[in-house]
Amino acid sequence: MLLIHCPYCEEERPEVEFAGAGEAHIDRPKDMNAMSDAEFEKFFFIRDNPKGVNYERWRHIHGCGRFFNAARDTVSDKFLTTYKSGEKKPEVATQKPVQGAKK
Amino acid sequence: MSAQNRIKGHGQLSLAKTINFTFDGTTYQGLEGDTLASALLANGVHLAGRSFKYHRPRGILSAGPEEPNALVNIARDSTRSQPNIRATVQELYDGLTAESQNRWPSLAFDFSAINDGLAPFFPAGFYYKTFKWPPKAWDKLYEPIIRAAAGLGKSPAEADPDRYANRYAHCDVLIAGGGIAGLTAALAAAKAGKKIILCDENPNFGGAILYDNALEIDGLSATEWVEKAVAELAALENVRLLTRTTAFGYYAQNFVALAERVTEHMAEPDPALPRERLWQVRAKEVILATGAIERHLVFADNDRPGIMLASAAQKYLNQYGVAIGANVGVFTACDSAWAAAFDLKKAGVNIAAIVDLRDNPPLELQEKAQTCGIRILRGYTVTKTSGRLRVQSISVQPINGGTVEQIRVDALLNSAGWTPSVHLFSQSRGKLKWHQDRDLFLPDIYVQDCISIGACNGTFDENELIAEAQAAGNATRKKAKAIRIENQSSWAGNAIGAAPGAGPSDNVKAFVDFQNDVTAKDIRLAVREGMHSIEHVKRFTTTGMATDQGKLSNMHGLAIAAEQLGKNLPDVGLTTFRAPYTPVTFSTIANHARGPLFDPTRKTPMHQWAVDKGAVFEDVGPWKRAWYFPKAGEDMHAAVNRECVAVRKKAGIFDATTLGKIEITGPDAAEFLNRLYTNPWTKLGVGRCRYGIMCREDGFIYDDGVIGRITDDRFHVTTTTGGAPRVMNHMEDYLQTEFTDLDVHLTSTSEQWAVIAVQGPLAREIIEPLVEGIDLSHEAMPHMSVREGKICGVPTRLFRMSFTGEMGFEINVPADYGESVWQAVYAQGEPRGLTPYGTEAMHVLRAEKGYIIVGQDTDGTVTPHDAGLSWAIGKAKPDFVGKRGMRRPDLVAEGRRQLVGLRTKNPKVVLEEGAQIVATPGQTVPPAIPPAIPMKMIGFVTSSYWSEALGHSIALALVEDGHSLEGDTLYVPMEDRTIEVEVSGCVFYDLDGGRLNGKN
Amino acid sequence: MAKIKMAKARPPHEGRRFANSAISIEQALPASRISLRAGSNELAELTKPLGFKLPSKPGTSKTKSGLSALWLGPDEWLLINNDPQAISKLMENLDAVKCSNVDISHRNTAIIISGKAAEDVLNSGCPRDLSLDAFPPGFCSRTLFGKIEIILWRLSENSFHIEVWRSYSEYLWTFLLDASKDAG
The missing domain is CATH 3.30.1360.120 (Probable tRNA modification gtpase trme; domain 1)
Structure with missing residues (x-):
């Protein structure tokens, strides 16, 4: 079970308290009705699903109830950072494991 | 029967505490503290099981969790019967009843042992090759035969009456393994004030040093030192000691699963105690002190009962006081087997010879052997063994060729060296590195906050091990007090792959994997047949796939495959170590979640x-x-x-x-509803209600319910029973992340x-x-x-x-x-x-009125228009969730399934919900009997009931372009007949709705 | 019109209790509960109707004169008043200021678990670190217990208050009793 840092509760909490909510930083257009079919398709159906850093939405559904965003490495499954919804997308790099024991 | 092989003055068990147990119907005596295996050996019983494929007689090979052979069924009563228990880890209790497995009619005479004689016909990949054609034979012939023959043990027929528990735990340091390394690390960490969990799979801490009689630590014997260390740890509040507890799974972020066997060793368990407890531990640091496992040597007929790992024989002698034979041979490539031989010799057991594959074993060992009068055969191999139900002799020969000599033995110790137990490290996603000079895979790249110490890190020297353990336990503090080590024995020497005499040119059965009956020959065959990756070899031969998960066999299998491929061992690859380290019962994983706790049951106040x-x-x-x-x-x-x-x-x-209920409050509550529901809400007066439809952005119906306006800024929203949580989530999502301009709050008031x-x-x-x-x-x-x-x-x-x-x-x-x-x-x-x-009458009554049930009459692809609810769409609203989606090309195209009423021509016939609908008669349900017309489904029945009020059946259905078909006849083909139906509107009863107002 | 017979309240598990040497579990008495929602700009105004400043640090709580406020989220508090009759007055006072106040007195019910094994018994179903460092007295949080959502509130070193939706309280009781069998 992963630990996920909730930016609102300001601590790491067990994964079971959270629910994933899809890709982040997809804003609902102000004027939905002006969208072409192709634009709607891109907005609603098409997702990046990258190998590496993925920006995604999570909800601390069994905690403070807030939606927030996370950058997660889809290769290592690691949460690289989490931040409040509405905040700017942070630049993060995937982490490489360190050779040799730590001690 | 008396325990004839128990040697007075040896071992750590009290001779006074005698208990009875039964194996295959015979009652024996053992001692409290015995394992089932040590007690059987004390009674001279080596034959403990039959192998899986060839049904070869098998003895007790090991003294630990790696045991591949001695798997037994243990039954406390008819409901508590568990197969595949390793006799080497099962602690003896008074009255224990065990049965051997995989044999019929008896262990000594097993009918299926004919498979062994037929072995040439059962090569690796036999099943893949044989049971291929014709396809029809699978169902009728192959599968039933294979299923009957397959499987180890029998699962109990009745529900498990025991209880199982779970515990989440958090600590600074989790130490897996309580041998000398784990104990030393625990002492260091505990003194540094860290919160510690130390677990060990055995009943006692101490690990391998418990059977090292020579070792002295700080002037104490190994057992005295362990006792002192454990007492010291037990007295500390920041230390939790867990014995009989296996760390079996290592997951992300130092989350480690432990299985504690709470009552398995008790004759009469306290019913208040759980049988097993799952520990889910989150540790800031993990120290892996999991030790090493001794490998067997791969030589011809190395599987006869009485052939045993050297360390196991030493453990049986020094811990349990049991001599595994009276005239014992030793076959080794590792120093530690010599120490075992010396201990046995000292206990009065004759050592027939020490056969060492190495030309020059350490001189001090040779000298000591000579002093004891033990015959040494350097540079020799064992080419053959004899004895059907117990080994009787070994044939030895110089590796370079020469005269074969037969030596009579009643047991044979063997050792190919030690494999560090890197299972948990590997599960942590750490990467291993091959050390060519030492023939070992050792931890290299760590990806979690953990460290390996002691034998599992390749550190066999006790002085180095102590330093490593102290540093790991107390990394930040000054150097801990030195611990003095004397008389340590060596674990040096390794042989991997087939021993001379079982090489590629030899046509012998030299077992690599005992439980799955995989020989060196099988692995070579797999390579010859094109399996060039170890993952393929493993699956083709099933080596390492038995319940012991290749603890003994993996390295040998790898080496033989590498040799056959002409590659270096690390280039062949290493199979992935996966959880669980040793088998874990399903009950332990389910723990509390059984019966009423399997899932919550919700009941209303009424x-x-x-x-x-x-x-x-x-x-x-x-x-x-x-x-x-x-x-x-x-x-x-x-x-x-x-x-x-x-x-x-x-x-x-x-x-x-x-029904779900949500209180929506705030000055913008009406506007929020405008955006979330298709209907308009602004003008709904205080004290009025409206039926609302909620769509997703894609324009499909998501939920519905009646919403009442309590005050200007307070609405009472109802949702479907099943939809309550997801509707709340959907609303919160929009409120928090899209419509942040609105001053609204949501509170679930369902209960x-x-x-x-x-x-x-x-x-x-x-x-x-x-x-x-x-x-x-x-x-x-x-x-x-x-x-x-x-x-x-x-x-x-x-x-x-x-x-x-x-x-x-x-x-x-x-x-x-x-x-x-x-x-x-x-x-x-x-x-x-x-x-x-009740709900059934409610369903009938609402269907008579054509009121839909979301999830029954809709399926996530139905728009309000499809459902005949266009009237509920606020067309003047500039936007709402789903408004744009409803204009998608597919949603406005012709041929969409639309909700209609159906009346059967025969009023007494009630359609089946889910039944498919076709446009013309003559179409029949497949498999169609020619010359029937294949079905073209144009819709299906979503709701169907008998209406007592109307005196005929009623149904709702989704039918292509259904709204334009009113009055048409359609057909519902069933297996035995085709039912004629007429399309109608959705409302069957009280068409003008007068009864709502108490009229009609 | 004939006199209407007053309906009787029947709170779930009224009076239910269990105790052994290490653990005591009891159904809490009925109480008033309000789900209070307010933005950061509205906090100051709330001090007056509540009689104290709302706790604003995650996981903290405040109790004064029988009224407790538990921080559940950045704009969400659970108000609990031990007096079940106090609800109308409190709702009225809150109506007067800008906030969202919803009566949830009957949605939730509560179980008090105390004793030296309380932490262990709770950790049979709750994955959180309940050590005093991580979850000190006064700390509160929505979390999970087995398959249900709870609000866990530590009253003292060895005593916890668990809020749960009423229909899930049977599951909670059953689980706690199962986990208490070998407590101590």
């Missing part, structure tokens, strides 16, 4: 009343809902008909508590209110006498209105609404009062015919 009235319940998600209330002699059909008629003619009372629906022509007069402060007259409180006031003296939100088509009310009262108010209403109405009705 549940007990319904139970008392004899209601039959149905599950609606986690809720128990009263389905119907049969009277004596009534079947479901009769009860439902009676309930429906009562509602139409008089009145019915229905528990609607399970705040008990909801009593009273429906039918007499509804008003039944409740009126109980209500205060609300004018219930039609003029003051018309259909689709809500009022606040009191009923039976308690606050209520009273809705005038209907899901039956009759005039009706839904009484919301604070849940604690639900039962009492229900009783008062029932008492008031019963004399006038008020009848409790």
Whole structure:
């Protein structure tokens, strides 16, 4: 079970308290009705699903109830950072494991 | 029987504590503290099982969790029968009853051992190659035969009566393995004030040093030192010691699963105790001190009972006081087997010879052997063994060739060296590195906050090990107090792959994997047949795939494959180590989640009343809902008909508590609803209600419900029973992340209110006498209105609404009062015919009115227009969730499935829900008998009931372009007939809706 | 009109209790509960109707004169008043200021678990670190217990208050009793 840092509760909490909510930083257009079919398709159906850093939405559904965003490495499954919804997308790099024991 | 092989003055068990046990029907005596294996060996029993494929007789090979052979069934009683228990880890208790497995009719004479004689016909990949054609033979012939022959042991037929527990735990340091390394690290970490969990799979801490009689630590014997260390740790508050506890899974972020066997060793377990407990530990740091496992040598007929790992024989002698034979041979490539031989010799066992593959074993070992009078054969190999149910002799020969000599033995110790137990490290996603000079895979790249110490890190020297363990346990503090080590024995020397005499040119059965009967030859064959990756070799031969997961065999298999491929060993790859390290019972994983705790069962405040009235319940998600209330002699059909008629003619009372409820508050509440529901809300007056439809962005119906306006800025929203959590989530999502301009808050009130629906022509007069402060007259409180006031003296939100088509009310009262108010209403109405009705009657009544149920008449691909609910779309609204989606090309195209009513031509026939609909007669359900026309489905039945009120069946269905087909005849092909139906509107009863207002 | 017979309240598990040498579990008495929602700009105004400043640090709580406020989220508090009759007055006072106040007295029910094994018993179903460092007295949080959502509130070193939706309380009781069998 992963630990996920909730930016609102300001601590790491067990994964079971959270629910994933899809890709982040997809804003609902102000004027939905002006969208072409192709634009709607891109907005609603098409997702990046990258190998590496993925920006995604999570909800601390069994905690403070807030939606927030996370950058997660889809290769290592690691949460690289989490931040409040509405905040700017942070630049993060995937982490490489360190050779040799730590001690 | 007496235990003839127990040697007085040896071992750590008290001879006074004698207990009885039974193996295959014979009663033996053992000692408290024995394992089943040590007790059997004490009684001279080596033969403990049969192998899986060839049914070869097998003995006890090891003294630990790696045991591949001695798997037994242990039954406390008929409900507590567990197969595949390793005799080497099962602690003996008084009255233990064990049976060998995989044999018939008896262990000594097993009919299927004929497979062994037929071995040339069972090469690697036999099943893949043989049971291929014809395809039809799979069902009828191959599968039944294979299934009957396959499988180890039998699972119990009855439910498990024991309880199992779970515990989440957090600590600074988790130490897996309580041998000398783990104990030393624990002492260091504990003194640094860290919160520690130390676990070990054995009943006692100490690990391998417990059977090292020579070793001295700080002037103490190994056992004395362990006792002192454990006592010291046990006295500390920051230390939790867990014995009989296996760390079996290492997951992300230092989350480690442990299985604690709480009562497995007890003769009469306290019923309050769980049989096993799962520990889910989150550790800031993990110290892996998991030790090493001794490998067997791969030589011809190396699987006869009596052939045993050297360390196992040493452990049986020094811990349990059991000599595994009287005339024992030793075959080794590793120094540690010599120490075992010396211990046995000292205990009075004759050592027939030490056969060492190495030309030059350490001189001090040779000298010591000579002093004891043990014959040494350097640079020799064992080419053959004899003895059917117990090894009788070994044939030895110089590796370079030469004379073969047969030596009589009654047991053979063997050792190919030690494999560090890197399982947990590997599970942590750490990367291993091959050390060519030492023939070892050792931890290299760590990806979690953990460290390997001691033998599992390749550190066999006790002085180095102590330093490593102290540093790991107390990394930040100054150097810990030195621990003095004397008389340590060496673990040096390794042989991997087949021993000389079992090489590629030799046609012998030299077992690599005992449990799955995989020989060196099988692995070579797999390579010759094109399996070039170890992952393929593993799956083709099944090496390492048995319950022991290749603890003994993996390195050998890898080396043989590498040799055959002409590659370096690390280039062949290493199979992935996966959890669990040793088998874990399903019950341990399920732990508390059984019976009533498997899933929560939700009941309404009126549940007990319904139970008392004899209601039959149905599950609606986690809720128990009263389905119907049969009277004596009534079947479901009769009860439902009676309930429906009562509602139409008089009145019915229905528990609607399970409906989801959300309180929406704030100055922008109406605007929020405008955006989330298809309907307009701004103009809804205070005290009025409206039926609302919620769509997702894609334009499909997501949920529906009645929404009442309590005050300007407070709405009482209802959702479907099953939809409550997801609707709340959907609303929160938009509120928090999209419509952040709105000042609105959402609160779930589903369980705040008990909801009593009273429906039918007499509804008003039944409740009126109980209500205060609300004018219930039609003029003051018309259909689709809500009022606040009191009923039976308690606050209520009273809705005038209907899901039956009759005039009706839904009484919301604070849940604690639900039962009492229900009783008062029932008492008031019963004399006038008020009848409790269940969900089935509710379904019939709403279907007669064509009211949809989201999730039954819709399936996530139905738009409001498809469902005939275009009237509920606020066309003037600039935007709402789903508005743009509804204009998608597919959603406005022709040929969409639309909701219609169906009436069967024969009024008595009730369609099956889910039945498919076709346009023309003659189409039949496959498999069609020629010359039938294949079916082209144009829709399906979503709801179907008998309507007692109408005297005919009714159905709702989704049919392509259904709205334009009214009056047409369609066909519902069934297996035995085709049913003719006529398309109608969705409303069957009271077409103008007059009854809602108490008319008609 | 005849006199209307007053309905009787029947709270779930009224009076239910269990105790052994290491653990005591009891159904809490009925109480008033309000789900209070307010933005950061509205906090100051709330001090007056509540009689104290709302706790604003995640996981903290404040109790004064029988009224407790538990921080559940950045704009969400659970108010609990031990007096079940106090609800109307409190709702009225809150109506007067800008906030969202919803009566949830009957939605939730509560179980008090105390004793030296309380932490261990709770950790049979709750994955959180309940050590005094991580979850000190006064700390509160929505979390999970087995398959249900709870609000866990530590009253003292060995005593916890668990809020749960009423229909899930049977599951909670059953689980706690199962986990208490070998407590101590």
